[in-house]
Amino acid sequence: MKNQAKEIFLGPLINNNPVTLQVLGICSALAVTTSLLPALLMCMALTSVATLGNVSVSLIRHHIPSSIRIIIQITIISSLVIIVDQILRAYAYETSKQLSVFVGLIITNCIVLARTEGFAMNNGIGMSFLDGLGHGLGYSLILVIVASTRELLGAGTLMGVSILTLAKDGGWFHPIGLMLMAPSGFFIIGLLIWLIRSWQKPQLEQTVVRTHTLVRSEAS
Amino acid sequence: MLQVSIALVPGILCYAWIMGWGVILQCLLAILFATTLESIVLLIRRIPVKAFLFDGSTVVTALLFAICLSPYAPWWANLAGIAFGVVVIKHCYGGLGQNIFNPAIAGYVFTLLCFPMELSIYPDPGNYPGFLDTIRIINGNFPHYPDAIAGATVLSTLKSGLHDMKMISEISQSPVFGVLAGRSTEWIAALWFAGGIFLIVRKIIKWQVPVVFLGTMFLISLVFYWFDSSHYPSPVFTLFAGGSMLAAFFIITEPVSSSTTPAGRLLFAAGTAIFAYIIRTWGNYPDGIAFAVLIMNFSAPLLDRLTRPRVLGER
Numbered sequence: 001m002k003n004q005a006k007e008i009f010l011g012p013l014i015n016n017n018p019v020t021l022q023v024l025g026i027c028s029a030l031a032v033t034t035s036l037l038p039a040l041l042m043c044m045a046l047t048s049v050a051t052l053g054n055v056s057v058s059l060i061r062h063h064i065p066s067s068i069r070i071i072i073q074i075t076i077i078s079s080l081v082i083i084v085d086q087i088l089r090a091y092a093y094e095t096s097k098q099l100s101v102f103v104g105l106i107i108t109n110c111i112v113l114a115r116t117e118g119f120a121m122n123n124g125i126g127m128s129f130l131d132g133l134g135h136g137l138g139y140s141l142i143l144v145i146v147a148s149t150r151e152l153l154g155a156g157t158l159m160g161v162s163i164l165t166l167a168k169d170g171g172w173f174h175p176i177g178l179m180l181m182a183p184s185g186f187f188i189i190g191l192l193i194w195l196i197r198s199w200q201k202p203q204l205e206q207t208v209v210r211t212h213t214l215v216r217s218e219a220s
Numbered sequence: 221m222l223q224v225s226i227a228l229v230p231g232i233l234c235y236a237w238i239m240g241w242g243v244i245l246q247c248l249l250a251i252l253f254a255t256t257l258e259s260i261v262l263l264i265r266r267i268p269v270k271a272f273l274f275d276g277s278t279v280v281t282a283l284l285f286a287i288c289l290s291p292y293a294p295w296w297a298n299l300a301g302i303a304f305g306v307v308v309i310k311h312c313y314g315g316l317g318q319n320i321f322n323p324a325i326a327g328y329v330f331t332l333l334c335f336p337m338e339l340s341i342y343p344d345p346g347n348y349p350g351f352l353d354t355i356r357i358i359n360g361n362f363p364h365y366p367d368a369i370a371g372a373t374v375l376s377t378l379k380s381g382l383h384d385m386k387m388i389s390e391i392s393q394s395p396v397f398g399v400l401a402g403r404s405t406e407w408i409a410a411l412w413f414a415g416g417i418f419l420i421v422r423k424i425i426k427w428q429v430p431v432v433f434l435g436t437m438f439l440i441s442l443v444f445y446w447f448d449s450s451h452y453p454s455p456v457f458t459l460f461a462g463g464s465m466l467a468a469f470f471i472i473t474e475p476v477s478s479s480t481t482p483a484g485r486l487l488f489a490a491g492t493a494i495f496a497y498i499i500r501t502w503g504n505y506p507d508g509i510a511f512a513v514l515i516m517n518f519s520a521p522l523l524d525r526l527t528r529p530r531v532l533g534e535r
Contacts (some may be wrong), residue, residue, distance in 0.1 A: 047325065172339070174296075174335065175293075176334045176335070177333060177335065177336055178333040178334040179334075179336055181333065183333075
């Protein structure tokens with residue numbers, strides 16, 4: 001039991017990471033990572049929604065009719081997202097302006113629905129809590145790495161504090177404009193996946209599609 | 221590959237004669253960086269270095285990249301583009317013959333997006349800094365170097381002029397305009413054309429590809445020029461400004477990242493011309509050739525499927 005709980009909580013950090021292995025939640029991982037502060041807020045929002053959503057769905061899992069379960073899960077998730085959005089507007093107004101629609105879009109974030117549908121529907125409250133928290137933290141880990149790389153190389157700052165002095169202020173660092181555009185998010189996530197998979201060999205996928213045989217079988 | 225390099229030499233020399241020592245230095249730096257990085261990656265991948273390094277493809281990539289780059293860009297911009305082109309675009313996708321994108325063009329676009337300011341420095345034709353100053357500028361420690369060489373390319377002059385609601389007849393009074401396109405720089409385009417003819421005569425490239433590319437570009441620009449000649453430049457200008465000639469003979473004829481079927485190559489050339497014209501005319505950047513080549517690079521597999529020749533006996 002204890003080992004299982006440990007695996008459910010720590011697995012999503014590296015071994016079963018929602019972003020780098022399941023490749024979910026990529027949209028927000030590209031959109032909010034131009035600087036560290038919005039990314040951190042987004043991580044907190046997603047982690048709390050995933051955890052609370054998992055717990056709530058797990059609480060009422062025996063009373064949800066199977067035919068309308070997705071609707072009920074989405075209703076729970078969207079209520080939680082509205083609460084989180086209101087809290088962010090109350091306590092971090094400027095940053096929540098920067099996040100704009102992406103807090104609302106947590107409703108459609110694949111990670112949250114994947115966890116409620118795939119885990120909380122069949123597991124107890126404690127395990128569901130650990131699973132939601134683990135997946136939220138796994139997502140946060142990747143987002144923090146991507147956001148700090150992009151902000152450091154794209155603007156020379158971290159959390160708005162200057163780390164690398166820019167050339168126009170008399171330093172040596174020339175900011176890399178590409179790092180503030182969405183493609184760099186793809187590059188960094190791709191490099192991270194490469195790095196993790198060359199360290200964690202079981203994550204490597206077998207080649208499924210071979211173009212030459214595919215063309216030949218279609219021609220026949 | 222050696223013949224391609226030879227065909228590039230007259231154009232490079234003319235470019236250097238007009239724009240100064242920077243051109244030669246960027247070419248040498250690019251070749252140095254490219255061969256060094258290529259041998260390191262080949263060593264890491266345990267591929268015989270000698271056979272793959274001396275096939276000349278690395279040198280052609282480096283030369284094409286250096287020609288696209290601004291002659292007075294700092295050395296680290298050169299290194300960044302070459303590193304992206306050779307290491308990421310060429311070797312991460314499987315090395316020579318496996319790359320989806322043209323390494324030189326992908327490296328150039330990467331540098332352009334990373335350092336747009338540094339890549340917009342061009343001297344006035346014929347009025348370039350001396351050799352030592354050039355080294356200082358490329359080393360990046362020339363005081364206020366963008367002010368020291370404040371020229372503009374003919375395409376950026378056209379773009380900013382049109383942005384200021386001027387007519388083309390007014391804009392072309394500017395001293396950067398020549399007879400065909402840019403003053404002096406039109407000669408570089410003419411020499412790329414001559415180099416391309418050399419390649420066609422030596423049967424290195426097929427004549428259809430450049431003809432379709434230049435023809436498509438000519439036709440589109442003719443339609444718009446005929447429609448409104450005060451806001452759209454003439455077809456001859458479109459062909460001789462920016463990178464049109466270089467792309468027609470040296471970039472879209474690259475065998476690896478282009479389509480592999482004969483009909484696919486012609487569609488590739490036409491598509492590149494259309495996208496280049498669209499991006500150049502209505503886009504944010506003065507020239508759109510590089511972006512157009514990348515767009516067509518990743519549609520090349522689709523073109524291959526569309527134009528697959530019928531197997532003998534297949535219905």
